[in-house]
Amino acid sequence: MKLTSEERKNKILHEVITKGEISINQLADELGVTTETIRKDVSFLDEKNLIEKKHGLVTKVNTFFENEFSVKENTQLPEKIKVAEMALNFIPENAAILLDTSTTVLQLAKLLVMRDDLTIVTNSLQISQVLANSDNQILLTGGLYRKKSNSYVGDWAIQAIKEMNLDVAFLGCDGFSATGPTIRSYQELEIKKIMVEQSKKNIVLADSAKLKNTGLYSYVDYQNLDVVIVERNLTEVERQAFPEELFFYTN
Incomplete structure (x- = not known):
């Protein structure tokens, strides 16, 4: 084709x-x-x-690419890219979307440089830098700078997102529990919850290695998610552990 x-x-x-x-x-x-x-x-x-x-x-x-890929972002990189490419299919024209701070969502941001019709909200400094040369409208929340994730958190960032009506939120995670995706950072917990509340559709992007992990904090239940995109089919064990109807596969 x-x-x-x-x-x-x-x-x-x-x-x-x-x-x-x-x-x-x-x-x-x-x-x-x-x-x-x-x-x-x-x-x-x-x-x-x-x-x-x-x-x-x-x-x-781009020097941002080198820095990202040299550490955490380089882990499972081909899988993350596949997930990001599939996520493009869930972005309608002229949409207002949110991109969080995850490394898989970062791969999606790089593909959106070629779009020019979107309003993109993010609390990720890296993502705003990647999109700096695009013709989309980019809104960076600001707030308390968190060095570890190169992102903004805290009341200022939360209040900015509370004022918005978003079509789609693309969210990452560190792992999955029986009730929903999880993260390890308490500082990221509250802002992720607000992102979910302010978006009409919530989509989690994750490489399949995350299915083996469980973070400390759950930020959304499966019933409040629309899609989870991974790069492969679930195994029999995983189908029993997670709601298969939510999972969308790239292969």
């Missing part, structure tokens, strides 16, 4: 992020288009400062 221009650019980003470097010719072969088409796509992404052209090669350029 022929890819759209946006799908093709997303695929190029995927290849560059996961491989670090790839040639124009290789991209053309993999995507089944001409090198001229790939060069036009690459020029667009280069103008957005997402990738860099180097004598027939395409490489990562």
